[in-house]
Amino acid sequence: MSAQSNKLKIQGVVLLALLLITVWRLINTISTNQPNQFPQKPIQIVVPYLAGGGTDTFARILQKSLNREGGLGEEFVVTNKDGGSATIGSRQVKDAPPDGYQLLCHHEGIIATQLAGVVDYGPEAFRPIAQTGSIVLLMVVRADSKYRNLNELLEAAQKNPNTIRVGANQGSPAYFICKQLLGEFPGADFNFISAGGAKRYTYLLGGKLEAGIFSLAEYVSFRNSSDTPAADNILAIGNFGDKRHPTIPEVATSTEQNLKTRAENAYYIWAPKDTPDHIADILARTFHDTLQSPEVNQELQKLSIDPTFRSGEDLREHLAVRVKAFQELSVDAKTELPNFPIWIIGIVAILLVAVLIFKTEPEAVPEAPTTSDRIYSKKSSMLGATCLAILIAYVAALQFKIPFGIATPLSIFLMGLSISKAKHTQWLIIGIIGLGFSLALEMVFTQLFSVALP
Amino acid sequence: MQEALLQLATPTGLILILFGTTLGVFVGAIPGLTGTMLIALTLPLTFGADPQYAMTLLISIYVGAISGGMISATLLRMPGTPASIVTTFDGYPMAQNGQPERALGLGIMASVTGGLISWCFLLTLAQPIARYSKEFGPFDYFSLVMMALVLIATIGGKSILRSLFSGFLGILLAMPGIAVATGETRLTFGITELNDGFQLLPVLIGMFAVNQILRDIIDSAKPQSTTPIATQGLALKISDFKNHGLNLIRSSLVGTWIGILPGIGANIGSVTAYSVARSTSRNPEKFGTGCEDGIVAAEAANNATIGGALIPLVAMGIPGSVVEAVLLGALVIHGFQPGPRLFEQSPELVYTIIFTCLFANLAMAGIMCCSIRTLAWLTKIPRAFLLPIILTFCVVGSFAMSNRMFDVWVMISFGLLGLFLESKKIPLAPFVIGFVLGPIAEENLSAGLMGSGGDWTPIFTEPKSLAFLLIAVLLLAIPICRNRYRDWRSQS
Structure with missing residues (x-):
């Protein structure tokens, strides 16, 4: 009997301790919010792509250096909001409060998505803080291709329009470069085939594409050593940058090939439109200093990104030029693709009708339910509904910004109580589980992985 | 090669493998948390570390997580990863029949064998095999995917019609958002959050975990019919290897070859292997009721896809799955240039990756075997403790993938x-x-x-594409014909 009460006592003490920690943490987070100079809390850099991708890698290199220098006294945190051709992340920052705590790291895809009609906003909906690096773009063919320069490729596209297969998603920056090139050769046209990233490379080697646009970093990593058979290697035939790049001095620029098309891609830092000047200045200066540091330079060199920096008026002018270059081109879908959604809706509807008509083979007649069964089934669906209601209330609470540390233990506790039918022998343990678990989860995510929980 | 082995054999190397695999197994076993998420989140932590150790840790997590998904699939009917959906078909019924340990034991045996067989290919044939993946054109991929869809329809339930309906409903609900080919948004009904469509993770968690939890909660009100848990331990005998030998090798080969193809991954691997096992079985009707062959086929194949998918990654720098894409990012961050030249430029790193794959598979087997007793106890933890916690994991997991509450609501809706x-x-x-x-x-x-200017005929004229369609027809026809034949014999 005393062992029993001892156990209860221990459980009570543990519960109390966890409760205290939770309260202490909550007070801590609330009390640190005093208005003063910028920045007062960690600054989020939103990356509109998955962790591990090109933009993410770039942002994290900057973040590492920003935090090491400790220039601002507050941490920079990278948050990934991928999806929707990068519009999920960009929309979030566009709609964020203009206080400098949410920044977007994105390249010129932000111009392309507007012109392709994916979203109705472009660079004008943001305050550009800085250009923090530029990427060299190349036209690449298989090494045994008969097209040895841009002119040969385009003349072929002019002679036999729609026969040269080029890998580019409609509305992507690569697509716009091609349109720009085609504009210089009246009547020329490419057959655009959607193929992104690594697939573009396999298709190129497999002879399913004649050409594709790659970044310098991609080209350097995909290129084989020069002694591999030409059919297994790739070759850059044009550099769209201002001048030849030291990594590949043998590749002539488009200007040298007497073409007007010039293109590059660049990473920019964007803030919400109404961000005040003094905050924008502080941020621009911080990014400028970071780009100067030798560590960042070294890392960027590995990725073949040039640490070009622009800010203020210079940056605005540069962006205006870039937007204009994009605007002169139009997106047009050529190959009529079947309307897939209609097809699938049709098939689903037909199958649904079929399922309804052909009731499957007569099923075994279920045994007549006994009264006790009926009582249980009523009780159990009540229980299911209760728990579902708790779950929905919990998620709604999180949605309305009730701290994770309060909502989570409460929901676990209530759900546990309903499932255990409020057995008083278990409520202590359920309480401990709820508090301990939510504390541990919060620790792991915010401290270790630096991911913000709701 | 020796250098890579020496570095892995140091205490740090071994501890990283053990730690990574254990972490992967447990995270993979928790519905709502996936290996992809863990690897993406761990990646920034390795920035400062030695690149070889970093890759060792990440790949150990990968191997652990794919294997760990089997645990919750078998014991709770909640696949920890999409790759273990097929494991629920036979693993869960077998656990319900009172043999959870045997089901897990078979799964572990199959996982290790699959992992090891695909590892042999990874070690010996990485480069020539990777070349083969470039032979695949868009129509070939399309036919391969269609084959997998037809196969899942034939194995997923009793009525092919209902399975097909379910499959196409899945395709339909994957359509909202931005169309891959044209970049236009469609079926979003003006909801901007839908621009990105429904994400796989919340849909998967909703469909399997939330649905199952609600079901369990409802069941918990009924008087508990406690299934007796036979404590025969692993109960693996030498004869198991003999009985399942053919199935093990065949499923591993299927998994490896499918793993090599970029973007296809472990899901199709396990579906195809399961379907082949069923069509060639003498007792196809037993599949889905707790059949040993089913567990073996699914688990051997999904682990074999890891070795398979690593082949294009190390040989050509092409990611075979989402996880591999993150691993590719890790290579770049640590200053390597993934691609065909990786072998020449940093052989020590390539061999580190290859041998980590081997050691992590062995470590996974050890860890799972040791913890199998504890794991089987999962089914005995009072529901009042277990279910709210899993549900919280589901909420946090759905949220943390892209940091938005919309995904959590998606999860609940798909649960219903x-x-x-x-x-x-x-x-x-x-x-x-x-x-x-x-x-x-x-x-x-x-x-x-x-590419073809709107012409559909290449689907039937490209040899590889045609071959996949024929295989699909064959795998569909064999069970049907066999049943007819049996009916006819029993009548006459």
């Missing part, structure tokens, strides 16, 4: 949809496979049609 579909006897596995494969099929069909 799953509950509804199952109550109408419509199987869920085809739904999720359709959801995963629909966009891949569409992307490749679009690319193919753009």
